[in-house]
Amino acid sequence: MELPFAESYKIKVVETLKKSTRQEREKWIEEARYNLFNLKSDQVFIDLLTDSGTGAMSDEQWAGLMRGDESYAGASSYYKLKAAIRDILGFGYFLPTHQGRAAENVLFSVMVKEGHVVPGNAHFDTTKGHIEFRKAKAIDCTIDEAYEIENEHPFKGNLDLEKLEDVLKKYGPEKVPMIIVTVTCNTSGGQPVSLKNMRGVRQLADKYGVKVIYDSARFAENAYFIKLREEGYANKSIREIVAEMFSYADAMTMSSKKDAIVNMGGFIGMKDEELFKQASTFNIMFEGFITYGGMSGRDMNALAQGLYEGTEFDYLETRVNQVKYLGSKLEEYGIRYQRPVGGHAIFVDALQVLPHVPREQFPAQTLGIELYLEAGVRGVEIGTLLADRDPETRENRYPELELLRLTIPRRVYTNNHMDVVAAALRNVYEKNNEIHKGYKIISEAPIMRHFTVELEKA
Numbered sequence: 349m350e351l352p353f354a355e356s357y358k359i360k361v362v363e364t365l366k367k368s369t370r371q372e373r374e375k376w377i378e379e380a381r382y383n384l385f386n387l388k389s390d391q392v393f394i395d396l397l398t399d400s401g402t403g404a405m406s407d408e409q410w411a412g413l414m415r416g417d418e419s420y421a422g423a424s425s426y427y428k429l430k431a432a433i434r435d436i437l438g439f440g441y442f443l444p445t446h447q448g449r450a451a452e453n454v455l456f457s458v459m460v461k462e463g464h465v466v467p468g469n470a471h472f473d474t475t476k477g478h479i480e481f482r483k484a485k486a487i488d489c490t491i492d493e494a495y496e497i498e499n500e501h502p503f504k505g506n507l508d509l510e511k512l513e514d515v516l517k518k519y520g521p522e523k524v525p526m527i528i529v530t531v532t533c534n535t536s537g538g539q540p541v542s543l544k545n546m547r548g549v550r551q552l553a554d555k556y557g558v559k560v561i562y563d564s565a566r567f568a569e570n571a572y573f574i575k576l577r578e579e580g581y582a583n584k585s586i587r588e589i590v591a592e593m594f595s596y597a598d599a600m601t602m603s604s605k606k607d608a609i610v611n612m613g614g615f616i617g618m619k620d621e622e623l624f625k626q627a628s629t630f631n632i633m634f635e636g637f638i639t640y641g642g643m644s645g646r647d648m649n650a651l652a653q654g655l656y657e658g659t660e661f662d663y664l665e666t667r668v669n670q671v672k673y674l675g676s677k678l679e680e681y682g683i684r685y686q687r688p689v690g691g692h693a694i695f696v697d698a699l700q701v702l703p704h705v706p707r708e709q710f711p712a713q714t715l716g717i718e719l720y721l722e723a724g725v726r727g728v729e730i731g732t733l734l735a736d737r738d739p740e741t742r743e744n745r746y747p748e749l750e751l752l753r754l755t756i757p758r759r760v761y762t763n764n765h766m767d768v769v770a771a772a773l774r775n776v777y778e779k780n781n782e783i784h785k786g787y788k789i790i791s792e793a794p795i796m797r798h799f800t801v802e803l804e805k806a
């Protein structure tokens with residue numbers, strides 16, 4: 349008999365979860381102005397809002413905390429992290445930052461100016477925010493297949509190289525400071541980019557004299573999918589694949605809260621000394637001195653250890669298998685989601701689950717609220733609220749897909765939790781004939797509105 353799959357770790361510390369009644373949740377979500385970000389964590393039973401900073405650190409990472417060197421300058425923890433980044437990712441220069449968007453802020457302060465155009469596969473919201481804040485334009489060159497929810501394309505994170513070349517031709521290197529490749533591509537469903545595509549991007553960048561930056565939050569999950577799905581890589585180790593991936597990048601920004609399995613932290617990796625020097629000035633201004641940049645020594649130790657653990661095949665297999673497990677339950681219940689299963693989340697098709705809620709009443713947000721009411725499960729809207737308004741026309745931007753992201757924290761929940769999530773979603777799906785109305789906005793911020801938006805019943 350073939351042995352069943354089991355996790356590659358065991359549990360040493362646990363945290364109590366609070367259950368609640370539907371009545372309590374109705375009150376709490378109304379008080380939260382129907383914004384799931386406004387809920388208190390003890391009002392949530394299973395929290396799938398994000399995989400960012402929500403993972404469980406290992407015993408070795410906790411041990412690293414005790415050994416942190418908190419010297420302001422030249423801490424051994426900084427050198428430990430520097431060595432791990434060089435060893436695993438191949439960048440000779442690096443700057444610690446307090447998280448991923450801080451890395452974007454520092455790097456873009458050097459590279460992005462008013463009037464610039466920044467193409468990429470599909471920019472993450474903070475990345476787009478930092479570009480638009482500088483009065484530059486972010487252009488998504490996503491492959492069309494990424495929007496076909498049932499298309500099983502193995503690399504839906506790929507850039508459409510023709511669309512990319514059109515942008516490079518039209519604006520040239522004077523206007524295009526960089527191409528951003530997000531691995532995996534969060535916006536299109538935690539979908540990976542193939543090495544073939546990364547090579548293609550590099551060739552175009554060299555042809556037009558433009559730099560390539562990787563937004564690397566989930567680089568290890570990307571490498572795992574390359575090993576499984578790309579021809580010629582089945583026998584390569586995750587670290588070999590990671591090394592090849594980053595060989596095509598000039599620099600990287602990292603939100604360490606994902607694939608490095610820490611609760612806070614980020615960094616910029618660079619190959620060019622001049623870029624490092626320029627970025628250092630901004631790092632000192634915005635983050636902290638170059639050898640800590642917004643991180644404690646103990647956190648840099650945990651991060652260095654997390655980079656090694658996060659690039660272990662057994663860990664990645666356990667991680668992605670849990671996402672796959674939730675996907676298989678939803679499939680069993682006939683609920684549609686972005687296929688194939690991505691690395692960190694299931695992206696549920698809200699337009700299928702709630703077909704009667706009009707687009708202008710935010711169906712994915714409505715689904716998120718219904719799921720919360722049903723079982724205290726918190727997901728996050730990846731739809732019209734997130735897509736925000738066009739900075740010029742101020743009209744709502746309606747994305748191709750209206751999705752509810754169920755994001756699975758690393759090493760935190762069991763598959764029993766996944767069963768609850770799937771059953772709750774099924775219950776909502778089964779009563780969708782009763783759900784015709786969504787929500788309308790009472791107040792919103794001028795940029796990145798989804799974090800703080802306030803809503804009422806439509």
Ligand SMILES: Cc1ncc(COP(=O)(O)O)c(C=O)c1O
Nearest residue numbers: 400447448449472474534565603
């Ligand atoms: C692809 C991607 N880039 C950048 C970020 C920003 O990182 P942070 O939340 O650490 O600021 C995120 C966070 O979710 C992300 O998913």
